[in-house]
Structure formats: structure tokens, C-alpha cells
Amino acid sequence: MSTFFSEIAAWLCLAVTTVLGGMLLCKLKNSPGQVGSRAICLMGLWGGICLLSLSLYWGLAVFSLSCSLTYAYLSGQEMLLVDQKAVLITGCDSGIGHALSKHLDQLGFTVFAGVLNEKGSGAEELRRTCSLHLSVIQLDVTNPTQIKEAHSKVVEKVQDRGLWAVINNAGVLGFPADAELIPMADYRQCMAVNFFGAVEVTKTFLPLLRKSKGRLVNISSMAAGVPMENLAAYGSSKAALTMFSAVMRQELSKWGVKVAVIHPGGFKTNIIGTKEMWDKQQKNLLDTLAPDVQEDYGQEYILALQDFLHLSNMHSSADFSPILLDVQHTVSAKSPFALYTPGKSSYLWLCIASFFPAVVFDYLRKRARGSGNMHRAISTPAQENETM
Structure with a gap:
């Protein structure tokens, strides 16, 4: 029985x-x-x-x-009604910000697309292809005056409806090189755009987000949590943005504002730049190096650094849909996640960097990138070094 x-x-x-x-x-x-x-x-x-x-x-x-x-x-992950909620996005001239402006506009959001050049081709395309609910505004995130002017334009248009979300997307990469080789000007530029710019935009628009109990979304990078050679300036600035996001998530929770940070993997955007830009940055790097440092690394090694950019471009995805869907979730879900990792292997590498012993991570990264180019001082036999 x-x-x-x-x-x-x-x-x-x-x-x-x-x-x-x-x-x-x-x-x-x-x-x-x-x-x-x-x-x-x-x-x-x-x-x-x-x-x-x-x-x-x-x-x-x-x-x-x-x-x-x-x-x-x-x-709790059900989507809220769009109802023409207003969102501000920085860095919309091209790449992810450009695609995101179009995507959210198509979903029915009122989009404020901040651009570095409001008369540029990217800004003109947004005006031509998007609805009347999208406004292109001049917004250099390193310019406090432009940030204040953008705030005034947003307040004037949204009035009592408020601003639902701020999406800090603007970013620069700089010329990838060994940390010792990167000029201090590049470190300062990465921090100015990727970190200080995002902080100042956030501080300026936070009163509007508190009023709407909206969303703060920061586009960071896989390099913020995964140590990557040649990206010391970029990775450090994005790591600062990630920590800022984590602190803001805790502090703004009492106001009902939800904070999310996005760590994309490799996507093909204009942040890498053009061949002309690479040549100019490489020349600047060579001009600023101390003679002994340039001697140790060797000009051949330094000139080969552009290969990193070519390889990055080859292994990057041109399909932005994973990022677009994740950002859509941050601004639409009742309870968005604190962390998103769109892109191939982004979540995997973040887990390995966070939980595995450093020796294991270093071994896996070395296997993943291959032997690569070697410094002159390392590749030169010891006896030859002594006679130099």
C-alpha cells in the first residue's frame, strides 16, 4: 500500500x-x-x-x-511600461551609444543623445533616422559648462515628467601599450572621460533621478575586472567607474534609485580609432619616452604594439544586440541586476579573475594571448645585454 x-x-x-x-x-x-x-x-x-x-x-x-x-x-524581472520615459545617454556619436539611442527610441523612450559634436555625421544620422522624441544635445563630459547646459535642456523638455535614466556610455581607450610606456597624458585623458566625466554627469542629474526613482546605468568594461596587458590606463579608469557604481548602488537605494554597471566584452566600436590616430598616438609615445626605456623595449617592439589594435578589431563582435538588450533590461525591468556582462566570454573571465588563484589566471591569460612580441631587453641574450 x-x-x-x-x-x-x-x-x-x-x-x-x-x-x-x-x-x-x-x-x-x-x-x-x-x-x-x-x-x-x-x-x-x-x-x-x-x-x-x-x-x-x-x-x-x-x-x-x-x-x-x-x-x-x-x-520581479517583468518589464515596466515605457510610456515615453526620458533617458539621457552620453557618447552617442557612434558605436554603442549611437546604436543604443536608436534602440531605445524605437522602443518608445524619450531619448536625449549626448554627442561630442552636434554637427557631426553621427548626430545628423540620429536626427534623420529617429523619431521626434529623440533630441541630440551637445555634451562633452569633460566640459562642466556643457554638462550644465545639457541639464537645463533636459529639465526644460521633461518638466514634470522627470528623467528616468542616465546612461554613462562615453569613453576613450587611448593607445594600448605596456603601462610603463603609456604617457601620463593618456592616463589623465582616460580618467577624465571614463571616470570623472561620468561622475560629474551623474552628480548633475541625480536630483532628477531621485525625483523619478529612476535608474543610473554605467557602461564599464570587462577590463575593469579582468587585468589585461596594454590596457592599464583604460582598465584603471573603468575599474574606478565600477567601484563608483557599487558605492552609488548602496547609497541611492534609500532613494529608490537603482544602479547597474555593464561590463561588455569585445565589441567593434570606434573607441579603437583609425589608423591615422594610431600613428599619431604611437609617434607621441615615442617622443615622450625616456631614452633608456626606449632602449630596453626596443623600437621594433613599440612599433608592433599596433598589432594589438588589429587583433582586438578582428576578435570583436559587430553585433551590439547583447548590450542593447541588457541596457533595455536595466531601464525597463522592475528589479534590474546590479551587474551585466554582455559579450563573448566576459562573464567567464570575470569569474576566473575574481575566484581563481592569481597564478591560474595568469597562466590562462598567457595561453589565451599566445607568446606575442617580446621586449628587446628580454629577448636579447644576457651576454649581449652586458656588452651594450
Whole structure:
């Protein structure tokens, strides 16, 4: 008799699991960006553990409970009505900011697209292709006067509706090189644009976000959490932006403002620059190097640094949709995530850098990038170094 009731309980548990699983899949189907993929991976892993480590009955029971909890969690990921909510985006001349302005405009947001050159081709294209709800505004994030003027224009247009989101996207890369070789001017420029510019824009527009209980979204980089050779200036500035985001997330929670930081992987944008720009930056680097440093590294090594830019371009994705969907989630979901990692291997490398021993991470990074070019002082035999 007990066996009969056990079978009934098992079949009942299986039926409940099937129903909950179906409901969960419906939720996942409507979840953009990383929400659905992460939930599927976690549920699959958890379900496998339950079924393998427990009896069939208890495995299904625990898995059913986890389905219920995940369903409740995903309910908090439901999308809010757009209702022409106003968003400000910096760095919209090209690349991610440009694509994001178009994407949010198509979704029905009122978009303020901040550009470095309001008369440039990128700004003109936004005016030509987007709806009347998109406004192009001059906004150099390193210029306090332009930030204040942009604030006045936004306030004048949104009036009582308020500003729903600020998306700090503007950024510069600088010329990738060993940290010792990068001119101090490049370090200062990266900090000025990638960090101080984002901080000043945030501070200026925060009263509007507090009023709307809106969103602050900072576009950081995988390089903020994953040490990457040749990106000391860029990675350091983005790491500062990531820490700023984490602190602001805690401080602004009492105001109902939600903060998210996005760590994209490799995407093909104009942040890398043009061949002419690379040549100019490389010449500037050579002109500013101390003779002994230039001697140690060797001109051949320094001239080969442009290969890093070519390789980065080759391995970058031209499809911005992962970033667009994640940003859409940050400004639309009831409960957005604190961290998003769109792009190939971004989340994996962040996990390895955060949780693995440094020696393991260094080994994996070395294997991933290959042997590469070597400094002159390293590649030259010791006896030859002594005679130089």
C-alpha cells in the first residue's frame, strides 16, 4: 500500500514540476538579455544536482520548490511600461551609444543623445533616422559648462515628467601599450572621460533621478575586472567607474534609485580609432619616452604594439544586440541586476579573475594571448645585454 501511495506522490510531484517548469519557460521567453539564459543554466544545473543526489521523489520535490522560487524571482524581472520615459545617454556619436539611442527610441523612450559634436555625421544620422522624441544635445563630459547646459535642456523638455535614466556610455581607450610606456597624458585623458566625466554627469542629474526613482546605468568594461596587458590606463579608469557604481548602488537605494554597471566584452566600436590616430598616438609615445626605456623595449617592439589594435578589431563582435538588450533590461525591468556582462566570454573571465588563484589566471591569460612580441631587453641574450 505504501508503495502505491509513493508512486502516486512521485507522479503528482512530477506533474507539479512539469506545470511549474512550463510556467517558468513562459517567463523566460519574455525575459531579455541575460535573464533568461542565466536562469536556464542555473535551473538546469540545480535540477541535475537534485535528481542525481536525491531520490526521485525528493529530487522532484526540491526541484519543484526551486522552480517556484525562480518563477517568483522572474516576476520581479517583468518589464515596466515605457510610456515615453526620458533617458539621457552620453557618447552617442557612434558605436554603442549611437546604436543604443536608436534602440531605445524605437522602443518608445524619450531619448536625449549626448554627442561630442552636434554637427557631426553621427548626430545628423540620429536626427534623420529617429523619431521626434529623440533630441541630440551637445555634451562633452569633460566640459562642466556643457554638462550644465545639457541639464537645463533636459529639465526644460521633461518638466514634470522627470528623467528616468542616465546612461554613462562615453569613453576613450587611448593607445594600448605596456603601462610603463603609456604617457601620463593618456592616463589623465582616460580618467577624465571614463571616470570623472561620468561622475560629474551623474552628480548633475541625480536630483532628477531621485525625483523619478529612476535608474543610473554605467557602461564599464570587462577590463575593469579582468587585468589585461596594454590596457592599464583604460582598465584603471573603468575599474574606478565600477567601484563608483557599487558605492552609488548602496547609497541611492534609500532613494529608490537603482544602479547597474555593464561590463561588455569585445565589441567593434570606434573607441579603437583609425589608423591615422594610431600613428599619431604611437609617434607621441615615442617622443615622450625616456631614452633608456626606449632602449630596453626596443623600437621594433613599440612599433608592433599596433598589432594589438588589429587583433582586438578582428576578435570583436559587430553585433551590439547583447548590450542593447541588457541596457533595455536595466531601464525597463522592475528589479534590474546590479551587474551585466554582455559579450563573448566576459562573464567567464570575470569569474576566473575574481575566484581563481592569481597564478591560474595568469597562466590562462598567457595561453589565451599566445607568446606575442617580446621586449628587446628580454629577448636579447644576457651576454649581449652586458656588452651594450
